[in-house]
Amino acid sequence: MKYHNIKQAKFLARPNRFVAKVQVDGREETVHVKNTGRCRELLLPGVKVILSEADNPNRKTRYDLIAVEKAGLGLVNIDSQAPNKIVQEWLAGQDFDFVKPEYKYGESRIDFYMERQGQKYLLEVKGCTLELNGVGYFPDAPTERGVKHIHELIKARQEGFCCGLAFVIQMPKVKEVQANIETHSAFGEALEEAKAAGVKIIFLGCTVGMDCLTIDKSRISADF
Template sequence: MKYNNILKGKFISRPNRFIANVEVNGIVEVCHVKNTGRCKELLTPNATVFVQEHNSVKRKTKFSLIGVIKENRIINMDSQVTNKVVHEWILKGNLFSDVTLIKPEAKYGNSRFDFYVETETQKAFIEVKGVTLENRGIVKFPDAPTERGVKHIKELCECMTEGYEAYVIFVIQMKDVLHFEPNDDTHKEFAEVLKYAKGYGVNIIAVDCDVEEDSINIRDYVEVII
């Protein structure tokens, strides 16, 4: 996954979860933040960030904030990119060996999952979660309570009763981490429902990423501890 028109900037402030003030080329610009999580450990005063410049006159902001440097590690913050990198990863032959259909934003009952995949012998629903929270090499999800996340996990269990396979893929938007675990300090219910889902047969997967200023690609599997 490649980005165009990437510039380096300095984080100034975040008035709300949708925008940030970033100094770019000596000018403080209002940037769209492509991640509605708290990200307090990432967006610290004077942090080096990466923004994408857009040329569309229809946009309210000229720039989007997509990455940050934390302790010499580049972390991608774009919550919209995780589905794209998973899509690319699956099409390259990962997770399934003989994909005959991959459908993004697939409906199941009254629900909608990130992907529906078919092979010659399998039918599976997949939910993707982006991970940016890291401390001493341990990465966790979520960084804020997520009732939507709880709902998704429960719905994946439901689809298994009709013979579908189910996957949760945690895309760690950085590399060189130790392991992934649910953040029960922030949202205990999510941690509990994830543990239940694992016992129920939902496949819980974590992968890290090679991240550069202008790109992100899935790298390898990361140990999941629940």
């Protein structure tokens, strides 16, 4: 996926989870942060960030903050909308007969429903931006919604669906994601239950450019 009208800036502060203060073109500007997660280990005063100019000229904020430079790692894409977009592109090349985003199942909307030769599939997508010692961790904040989605996948697997949970690793080098049990132990427990039930856990490592995010074929853990 591609971004347009890119600018480099310097991160100054994050007054709330929706906006940040940055220095761009020698002036301070308020920008929209495309991630409501904490991102505390990324959004540090003085770090380089990447902005994308919004298409809507009437918007209150002119730019979206889409990526952050992390020392020793490189650019980390923090756009929370990017994982689903890039997975939809990936699924288009996986020989499915039918792909439907935002599929209503149980009490949830699962990110993707697919069919192949009569087999029904469900795939939930999570973006990972938290890294420690070369390993990705999810979530970076408690996510009851994430736990609920995993339980829905377990139920669907028991009903005959082929189910998967895909972690889109929005940073270079990292090849796997583990549950961040210190932040949300219930997510870790649900993830282990899912594995035991036969839900496939898929890692999709990405190459991050200033104006793009691309799945790195050498860092795909499994086909689906």
